[in-house]
Amino acid sequence: MQKQEFDGATLYLGDCADVLPVVLSENKVDALISDPPYVLQAGGGNLGGQRKYMADINRHLDGGFDISILQNFENWLVFCAKSQLVEIIVQAKSQGLNWMVLTWNKKNPTPLTCNTYLPDTEYMIHGYRKHIWESKTRFVVGNVEKNPFDHPTVKPQYVMNKAVMSASEKGDLILDPFMGTGSTGVSALRLGRRFIGIEKEPKYFDIACQRIENALSQGVLF
Numbered sequence: 001m002q003k004q005e006f007d008g009a010t011l012y013l014g015d016c017a018d019v020l021p022v023v024l025s026e027n028k029v030d031a032l033i034s035d036p037p038y039v040l041q042a043g044g045g046n047l048g049g050q051r052k053y054m055a056d057i058n059r060h061l062d063g064g065f066d067i068s069i070l071q072n073f074e075n076w077l078v079f080c081a082k083s084q085l086v087e088i089i090v091q092a093k094s095q096g097l098n099w100m101v102l103t104w105n106k107k108n109p110t111p112l113t114c115n116t117y118l119p120d121t122e123y124m125i126h127g128y129r130k131h132i133w134e135s136k137t138r139f140v141v142g143n144v145e146k147n148p149f150d151h152p153t154v155k156p157q158y159v160m161n162k163a164v165m166s167a168s169e170k171g172d173l174i175l176d177p178f179m180g181t182g183s184t185g186v187s188a189l190r191l192g193r194r195f196i197g198i199e200k201e202p203k204y205f206d207i208a209c210q211r212i213e214n215a216l217s218q219g220v221l222f
């Protein structure tokens with residue numbers, strides 16, 4: 001397990017199943033905010049099988065995640081595929097939490113529908129005990145953006161800003177156990193939060209370290 005420390009952020013290279021106990025023993029995390037591996041369904045109405053980058057997605061990002069990780073937190077916001085919605089809502093209910101489905105609505109979705117709805121919506125589920133956060137809307141709208149990083153599922157910054165503002169307050173400590181290139185961390189720092197990120201792929205961990213360093217050099221909104 002490798003650890004890189006920044007002003008207000010700590011990034012770990014490793015499997016979150018191994019790193020999480022260490023993080024929880026040393027910190028009081030206020031919110032888990034994450035874009036974990038989705039469960040994608042290729043074929044049928046799903047576009048997955050047709051995407052050029054599907055091989056990359058399958059290798060690193062598909063297959064879902066162990067949602068029991070959420071049990072450790074009373075305030076979590078996770079992105080998910082439609083096929084994961086029920087399971088994650090059941091998780092919130094089993095923890096006795098309030099829950100809300102939020103959406104990212106894409107103005108420029110891939111136009112292919114395969115005889116079903118357009119792929120213009122992604123879901124976030126927010127499980128929470130007490131809602132005191134900055135942003136109260138249930139949706140964010142904008143374009144899918146090309147990103148300069150070598151990672152197939154980087155979330156746009158405006159989407160992560162929305163997630164951070166929906167589930168935390170200034171000064172909070174946010175954990176992303178499936179950090180990818182660090183988009184949650186960039187929003188967290190820019191919006192005056194603290195951040196812990198975990199990523200198992202060295203290539204993405206290195207990009208995240210660079211992005212966090214850049215965000216800090218550009219200043220934060222305390």
Ligand SMILES: C[S@@+](CC[C@H](N)C(=O)[O-])C[C@H]1O[C@@H](n2cnc3c(N)ncnc32)[C@H](O)[C@@H]1O
Binds near residue numbers: 183184
């Ligand atoms: C959907 S991507 C997150 C992308 C991120 N939102 C971004 O904007 O870059 C999920 C990430 O979780 C990582 N991952 C998957 N399983 C993991 C695990 N057990 N521990 C840590 N990271 C993991 C993958 O390598 C991938 O980069």
